[in-house]
Every structure is written in C-alpha cells, then in structure tokens.
Amino acid sequence: MAEVKELRCVIGDCRFGVDEVSYTCPAHGELGTLDILYDYAALRSQLDRDELSASSAANCWRYKSLMPLAPEAVVPPLSVGWTPLYDAPRIAQKLGLRSVYVKDDGANPTGSLKDRASALVLARALELGFSTVSTASTGNAAAALAGLGASTPEVDIVIFVPASAPAAKIAQLLVYGAHVLLVEGSYDEAFDLCLETCAAQSWYSRNTGVNPYTTEGKKTVALEIAEQLNWRAPDVVAVSVGDGSIISGLYKGFYDLRQLGWINRMPRLLGVQAEGSAVLAKAFDQGLDPLDVKREAVATIADSIASELPRDRAKALRAVRRTDGCYVTVSDAMIQAAIPEFAQLSGVFAEPAAAATYAGLKRAVSAGLIDGDESVCIVSTGNGLKDVDRARKSVSGGTRVAADRAAVEVALKSAGLV
Numbered sequence: 001m002a003e004v005k006e007l008r009c010v011i012g013d014c015r016f017g018v019d020e021v022s023y024t025c026p027a028h029g030e031l032g033t034l035d036i037l038y039d040y041a042a043l044r045s046q047l048d049r050d051e052l053s054a055s056s057a058a059n060c061w062r063y064k065s066l067m068p069l070a071p072e073a074v075v076p077p078l079s080v081g082w083t084p085l086y087d088a089p090r091i092a093q094k095l096g097l098r099s100v101y102v103k104d105d106g107a108n109p110t111g112s113l114k115d116r117a118s119a120l121v122l123a124r125a126l127e128l129g130f131s132t133v134s135t136a137s138t139g140n141a142a143a144a145l146a147g148l149g150a151s152t153p154e155v156d157i158v159i160f161v162p163a164s165a166p167a168a169k170i171a172q173l174l175v176y177g178a179h180v181l182l183v184e185g186s187y188d189e190a191f192d193l194c195l196e197t198c199a200a201q202s203w204y205s206r207n208t209g210v211n212p213y214t215t216e217g218k219k220t221v222a223l224e225i226a227e228q229l230n231w232r233a234p235d236v237v238a239v240s241v242g243d244g245s246i247i248s249g250l251y252k253g254f255y256d257l258r259q260l261g262w263i264n265r266m267p268r269l270l271g272v273q274a275e276g277s278a279v280l281a282k283a284f285d286q287g288l289d290p291l292d293v294k295r296e297a298v299a300t301i302a303d304s305i306a307s308e309l310p311r312d313r314a315k316a317l318r319a320v321r322r323t324d325g326c327y328v329t330v331s332d333a334m335i336q337a338a339i340p341e342f343a344q345l346s347g348v349f350a351e352p353a354a355a356a357t358y359a360g361l362k363r364a365v366s367a368g369l370i371d372g373d374e375s376v377c378i379v380s381t382g383n384g385l386k387d388v389d390r391a392r393k394s395v396s397g398g399t400r401v402a403a404d405r406a407a408v409e410v411a412l413k414s415a416g417l418v
Contacts, residue, residue: 003043010032010033010314018036023205032314033210035252047066058079067216073127076119080109083104085101085224086101087101088346091346091378098373105379106351111143111383111386112304113382114144117245117249131154132204133149133205134158135205136159136160136183136190139165139170140382141208143169160197161183162187166303169387188309194207208311209311219252219253221246222253225237226257236267236325237250237270238377238378238379240302245311248316248319251315268325269319270364272328273327274329276299276300278327279307280293280327281327290317295308296308300332304351339352349385349391350381350382351381351384351390353381354384
C-alpha cells in the first residue's frame with residue numbers, strides 16, 4: 001500500500017487523515033473535493049520502476065503499490081485496465097503531427113474507462129465493510145459499477161440513471177442485475193437523489209467528484225500511458241470532459257509519476273467539451289474561479305459528457321491550468337462526423353463522447369494550439385457499442401445488390417474497387 005500522507009481539499013487546502021473524512025471537505029462542501037496524497041519520499045525509496053514494469057499483472061492492479069489500499073485488500077476479479085495503446089500514424093499524418101497514440105479504454109470489461117474508478121471504489125467499500133454501493137450516471141459509470149459489482153457478490157449495487165440514457169446502456173445495467181432506478185429528470189437530478197439516498201441509507205457512494213477514490217482509480221490510465229511509452233509522457237494528452245473526473249484522474253496519475261521522478265515532465269492536458277455542455281470550457285476561457293462556475297442547461301448527443309454543473313470542476317480546471325493546457329468545444333455535428341472518421345483512421349470504434357476527443361484534437365490543431373512536432377495521446381473513453389443508434393446515424397446504410405454476380409460487379413465498379 002502507498003502510505004497516504006493526507007487528504008487535502010482542492011479549494012481551501014484543508015487537510016485530513018485518511019479515515020477522518022469519507023467524501024468531500026466538511027468546510028467547503030461538495031466543491032471541496034479531496035486529493036489523496038502520499039509520502040512520495042518514502043515511495044521513492046521503496047519502489048523500483050523497472051521492477052514494477054516486470055510485473056505479470058496485466059491490469060490496473062500492477063499499480064497497487066501506488067493506490068490507497070492495503071496489500072491484502074480484496075479487489076474485484078474482473079481484469080480492468082492495461083488497455084491497448086495504439087500508434088495511429090494515419091491520424092498523425094492527417095493532422096500534421098509528429099506522432100499520435102490512441103489509448104483504447106473501450107476495451108475494459110464493461111466498455112469504458114469508468115471501470116477503473118469502480119474497481120477501486122468497490123475494493124475500498126469491501127475494506128470498509130459496506131454491503132451496498134450506489135452511483136448516479138448517464139450510463140458508463142453505472143455500467144462499470146454494475147459489472148464490477150456483479151463479479152463481487154459481497155455487495156449490492158443500486159443505480160440512479162436518467163431515463164433518457166441510451167437504451168443500450170440501460171440494458172447493460174439490467175443484464176448485470178443491478179437495482180436500477182430510472183430517474184425522470186437530468187443526470188444532475190439523479191446525482192442529487194443518489195447522494196441523498198446514500199446518506200439516508202448508509203450506503204457507500206461511488207459518485208464522481210464526491211468519492212476521492214474515483215480519481216485514484218482513473219489515474220491508472222495515466223500510469224499505463226507513461227509505462228507503455230517507456231516512461232515518457234506525451235507532449236499532449238487529449239480527453240473529453242463532462243463531470244471532470246477523468247481529466248482530473250489523468251492529472252493525478254502524471255502528478256504522482258512526476259513526484260516519484262518516473263517521468264521528466266507533465267503533459268499538457270487538452271479537455272474537449274460538447275458545445276451543448278461546455279461549462280468548464282467557458283469557465284477556463286473566462287478565467288473563472290471554481291466557486292463562480294454556474295449551472296447551465298445541456299443538450300448534446302454525447303450523453304457521457306453532458307453535465308449541467310460538473311461535480312469535479314475544481315480539479316478539472318486545475319488539471320488544465322497547471323499543465324498549461326486548454327479546453328476546446330465541438331459541435332454535435334463534428335462529434336457525429338468524428339465517429340466513423342476516427343474509426344477508419346485508427347481502428348477504434350468510439351461512442352460519441354470518446355469520438356469528441358478526436359474532433360477536439362482536430363480543432364486544437366487547426367487553431368494552432370498544438371505544434372506539428374508534438375506527440376499526442378488520444379484517450380478513447382468508451383466503446384462505440386455503447387450507443388449503436390448514434391453510430392448508425394453517422395454512416396450510410398451500405399450498398400444493396402441483387403443476389404447475382406453482375407450486380408456485384410456494377411456495385412464494385414461504382415465504388416472504384418475494380
């Protein structure tokens with residue numbers, strides 16, 4: 001176990017012992033999200049980077065020594081993490097960049113990066129003796145908790161999800177056997193209901209931006225990117241942003257590695273938001289303090305990054321500001337067009353929220369925010385099968401032919417294949 005030095009409030013610098021608080025800072029409320037910080041000097045003397053790289057654990061638990069869990073802690077049996085990092089030379093060539101990599105977190109057990117957070121939160125819940133864990137989600141975090149929970153019979157899973165979430169995502173929750181409450185309202189309303197119910201029922205909350213262990217789970221994607229690049233951080237890491245927890249996790253992972261001296265610099269973080277859910281991008285452009293960020297109505301096809309008031313907004317703004325990164329926004333039309341283009345250039349099938357990252361990278365390059373001699377890693381956060389209906393709308397229906405060879409020849413000639 002990495003020895004936890006303290007929990008520190010991102011707003012007021014308030015400091016607590018590891019068992020002193022469970023969720024956010026008591027003095028600063030929900031906005032006062034907590035960093036789990038370690039005794040980095042002790043870790044530097046105890047851990048060997050090359051020894052870790054030789055680990056046979058092909059999942060996120062290869063980094064257990066960098067997580068706030070006891071060595072003997074029980075972890076969910078599903079293999080989460082150690083997802084592929086692909087070289088994407090066709091994207092690099094198209095965008096005029098030195099190199100582009102794609103971290104395909106849609107390859108996780110339930111199809112999204114959110115499995116990382118759920119794995120660690122469930123391990124922590126077992127450590128603390130909880131029998132019920134709950135979350136609110138637009139789909140992916142819920143699926144992650146439901147799937148990991150199904151592999152962990154010691155706990156019951158209760159999900160609060162907007163009834164408007166994609167049918168494929170809701171079906172996934174039900175297949176896993178979670179107790180699903182379809183909320184006739186927004187994600188933010190489902191979130192508030194979940195928090196209230198967890199407090200009333202003494203359940204453990206996995207909610208993004210509330211439970212600090214979600215950040216610690218999501219940071220493992222950054223640890224993997226660095227290790228898979230032989231402990232070199234890319235110049236830029238791009239990711240789509242909704243509640244802000246994933247970009248916060250990326251920052252925390254690279255921060256931990258920098259404190260250990262395992263990487264020589266922090267990458268710039270590029271946050272991509274949908275134009276119809278761009279609270280953080282606007283706050284960044286206006287130089288707002290997290291305390292001054294206001295709730296806004298949302299409307300986007302990228303449900304996974306739709307958030308009226310991002311719960312991890314303090315960490316998400318800090319992550320970009322401290323790395324000299326930036327936020328960009330993309331329209332729904334750009335997101336939809338990016339689904340097939342990204343797939344055809346990389347081989348990775350991404351849901352709208354993940355494809356938004358590619359669209360955002362294109363916009364950042366065209367705006368001169370990224371230089372041609374830089375290396376970029378695109379974090380693809382969710383599999384395209386999460387929202388098949390939207391993928392179908394992004395492409396044509398194929399070419400119908402009669403069941404004879406002549407008709408096939410005509411179609412092939414029309415397509416320029418013969």
